[in-house]
Amino acid sequence: MSETAKAPRGVGVLGGGRMGAGIAHAFLLAGSHVSVVERDAASADAALARVSDSIRRSVERDLSLQETEIIGRLTAGRDIAAFADVDLVIEAVPEDRELKEQALARAEAAMPAHATLASNTSSISIDDLAANRVRPELFLGLHFFNPVPASALVEIVHGTATDAAVTDRAGLWVTALGKTPIVVSDSPGFASSRLGVMLGLEAIRMLEEGVASAADIDAAMTLGYRHPMGPLRTTDIVGLDVRLGIAEELERALGARFAPPDLLRRMVAEGRLGRKSGEGFYAWNEER
Numbered sequence: 001m002s003e004t005a006k007a008p009r010g011v012g013v014l015g016g017g018r019m020g021a022g023i024a025h026a027f028l029l030a031g032s033h034v035s036v037v038e039r040d041a042a043s044a045d046a047a048l049a050r051v052s053d054s055i056r057r058s059v060e061r062d063l064s065l066q067e068t069e070i071i072g073r074l075t076a077g078r079d080i081a082a083f084a085d086v087d088l089v090i091e092a093v094p095e096d097r098e099l100k101e102q103a104l105a106r107a108e109a110a111m112p113a114h115a116t117l118a119s120n121t122s123s124i125s126i127d128d129l130a131a132n133r134v135r136p137e138l139f140l141g142l143h144f145f146n147p148v149p150a151s152a153l154v155e156i157v158h159g160t161a162t163d164a165a166v167t168d169r170a171g172l173w174v175t176a177l178g179k180t181p182i183v184v185s186d187s188p189g190f191a192s193s194r195l196g197v198m199l200g201l202e203a204i205r206m207l208e209e210g211v212a213s214a215a216d217i218d219a220a221m222t223l224g225y226r227h228p229m230g231p232l233r234t235t236d237i238v239g240l241d242v243r244l245g246i247a248e249e250l251e252r253a254l255g256a257r258f259a260p261p262d263l264l265r266r267m268v269a270e271g272r273l274g275r276k277s278g279e280g281f282y283a284w285n286e287e288r
Contacts, residue, residue, distance in 0.1 A: 005175035007032045010086035012111065014103050016047020016076060018276065019120060020092035022148025024074065025054045026177045029065070033073045035082035048076035054149065080110040088173065090142055092120045095245040100124060101132060108134055116166055118142040122193045123246040125253075126159035126186040136161035140170060143190060146238055155192050156183045188253035189246070196234070197246050201261060203231035207281070208263040214281040232281040236274035244268050 007030035013020045016036040024034045028051070036051065038044040052071055059067040075082060083089050089111050093103045100119060108117055117139045119129055130136040141157025154174040158167045167183060174181035184191045203217050211217070218230020235243050244265065250258035267273075267280065274280030 005172045007173055007176040008087035009033065010035070010088075012037065012083040012086045012089040012107065013092055014080075014083075014089060014107050015092035015094075016043065016050065017092070017094075018050075019144060019146060019148065020090075021047055021050040021054060022146065023090055023092055023120065023144055024051045025058070026144075026148055026179070028055060028070050028074055029058060030177050031073075034075075035086065036074070036076040037080055037082055038076065038078055040078055044076045044078050048074070051076070058149065080106050083107060083110040083115075084112065086111060086115055088116045088118065090118045090120055092144075095122060095124070095242055095249075097124055097128075097249075100129065104129060104133065104139075114138075116140070116170065118170070120144055122242070123189050123197075123249040125188065126157045127161070130159045130161050137163040138166055140166060141186070141190070142170060142174075143192065145192070152180055153192070154179050154181050155190055156181050157186055157190050158183055159186045189250045193246050194250065194254075196231075197243060197250060197258065200231045200235045200243055201247060201258065201264070204235070204261045204264050207232065208261050236280035236282055236284065238274070239276055240264060240273045240280055241268050 007027055009032065011027045011032045011034045013024045013034060013036045016038045020036060024036050027034050036047045038047050051074055055070050056067060059065045089107045091100060091103045091107060093099050100121060104117065104119065111117065119141050120143060121141060122143055126141045130139050133139045140159055140162045143155035143157060145151035145153055156167060156170050171181040189197065206212060206217055207214055214232045218232050221227040221230045244260050247258050247260040271277055272279045275284040278284050
């Protein structure tokens with residue numbers, strides 16, 4: 001890539017939950033103007049508070065950052081017309097195929113013809129989502145990891161129709177965020193979700209079967225294999241509902257080896273979703 005790594009001037013983020021807020025935070029720190037669009041006014045206000053709080057924590061860690069200037073480049077609302085003058089829109093709604101299709105259609109209708117459209121999906125086929133796009137050559141996957149501010153990786157998913165220049169440009173944007181891009185071809189679960197979910201599902205089965213406690217299963221991977229975090233704690237951070245959705249998508253595409261354990265289904269049904277609900281495989285007492 002001969003171009004300079006520079007963040008896009010204007011970025012739209014559709015969905016201001018934990019992932020969307022983290023994505024907005026990353027682009028704000030890189031110098032972009034960011035517009036977050038949510039489904040209603042209350043959700044937009046919550047997204048604005050979420051991103052602003054995250055920026056304040058970054059400023060506390062790095063006194064060279066100017067909080068007022070950074071937050072001044074952030075808007076949050078429910079009007080999709082905010083995407084009319086951006087270079088990149090990232091869809092960051094929950095991992096539900098129909099919901100993502102609706103969100104992408106709304107974004108594409110509002111954004112300029114030259115802009116890149118990306119999905120933050122962690123498991124849904126980019127080619128499947130591209131089939132309904134007006135400009136599939138400008139569409140790709142940008143899979144960020146939770147928590148976005150601390151994560152060093154972004155998985156760029158190159159679809160069959162994605163223009164190579166768009167993939168290259170996305171790589172530069174990711175580099176401008178201070179993160180490392182990896183490029184993968186569209187396939188079920190891409191690279192990261194396919195490997196990460198398989199490990200997580202097996203860890204849940206081991207817990208379900210009484211092989212060991214959650215802490216000991218995680219210690220086997222952190223101390224024995226030098227993973228920075230065990231698979232059950234990772235699942236808590238990702239969200240059990242998110243892991244379940246990915247597993248169901250991969251089971252449809254790749255077969256029974258990705259079938260979700262009963263324990264995972266039961267915990268999701270009970271609302272024990274991990275850190276965001278306060279309880280999963282671990283108790284989380286931090287502010288959510």
